[in-house]
Amino acid sequence: MRKIAIIGNGISGITAARHLRKLGDDEIVVISGETDHFFARTALMYIYMGHMTYEHTKPYEDWFWTKNNLQLRRAWVQELKPEEKQLLLSTGEYLSYDQLIIATGSKSNMFGWPGQDLPGVQGLYSYQDLELMEENTRNIQKAVIVGGGLIGVEMAEMLRTRNIAVDLLIREQEFWDVVLPKEEASLIGRHIVEHHVNLRKGTEIEKIVAGDNGRVKAVLTKSGESIECQYVGLTVGVSPNINFLKGSGMELDRGVLVDPYLRTNLTDVYAIGDCAQFRNPLPNRRPIEQVWYTGRMHGETVARTIMGKDTAYKPGIWFNSAKFFDIEYQTYGHVWNTLKENEQQFYWEHPDGIKCIKFVYHKEDHQLLGVNTFGIRLRHQVLDQWLQDKRDIFYVMKNLPEANFDPEFYTRHEKEIVTCFNQQHPSNPVILKSGIFSRLFS
């Protein structure tokens, strides 16, 4: 029986542990310094907003771990000693392993701004960050968030539920326009403003200033403006949490470098989830994927390889989803922030300004390449299949009702979308299939 150690009890580490247990009876130890049990990091905001308790965010009951013979250790790993196959824990103990999985996730980016360590200034990643945010925002009136992106907008929503005034500073001209095309970025930007967040575009931070009590008092921008506040959220992205591996002989870049089997350069050591960086990323994929469902896929893949069935990471069609205040966002395939040379797009926006859909397709053969949707939910399975089958935009338009996931009583918009599409493509008009028929025959 081997001893398999997993550092990190997030989605990737825990998925690996569960699959290893399903496939065999090795000794499995999961080590984490953050919490005793696995919880859904994506639900942190709901604890702050009072919609959930911490207990609700745990996908498994506490008895699950003993029942499945998964040992949990609460400690920080401080050092990896690959020659001895040992880990030094913050408790001072050494823990030995035969196989090791590094699943240590991310940490908030800090760019060395003066004042970034002041009391009242923080990022949002861990459970401890959430506790700190609870403390830091008690009885405050004004917050500044630096950095637009998914975590920045979540933090703004959290603060607004407590009536705290929020200035959200973004360097770009539109919200998250490094990822979103300009129409979608502008729609979300307007929605953020409608939720009484002061979205300040093209604004960069110079430093954070302390008051007489030593706590944050203001943010000074590069244009010399001083914004008074009692709290600063730094949400300028995340990066792999791998500092403790420096000097261990592990090949590191921004993350732990891995091959398609999630193997590192060290014998019997693997890395998965947010902290792993592919040496040769798959076409159209980033070398580091910092999303929940890819962490889960990494965990399952690495478990198979460790159990003797070498399995390369094959993630299929890219997908992601998020929520910006009231607007749900889904993306399938590839919708870049600017169209590539061989791409064409069709964009439809509802007059209410909070729903839109974009289809990107190939200029020549009209093959669907990606879809962005805001405020309209689509069926993952259908979109995934269309992209895999390389369906063309005319097929997609015709069969649009098949992809709709909104509950029956929601207003549906396929007719308006297809009418708008036909106006832009008069030479090849599409006749929409009825929802019931297309679902029956799909």
Ligand SMILES: Cc1cc2nc3c(=O)[nH]c(=O)nc-3n(C[C@H](O)[C@H](O)[C@H](O)COP(=O)(O)OP(=O)(O)OC[C@H]3O[C@@H](n4cnc5c(N)ncnc54)[C@H](O)[C@@H]3O)c2cc1C
């Ligand atoms: C506020 C927030 C909202 C998010 N929302 C979404 C979303 O809507 N959709 C989405 O796809 N993704 C979302 N993400 C990202 C998603 O949560 C991550 O991609 C995912 O959690 C990564 O999983 P992981 O298992 O790789 O790492 P993690 O979840 O980070 O788990 C790693 C664990 O390892 C522990 N650890 C690290 N170093 C050590 C050490 N040296 N010793 C011991 N333990 C260690 C950490 O403390 C942590 O518990 C969100 C993230 C945040 C912070």
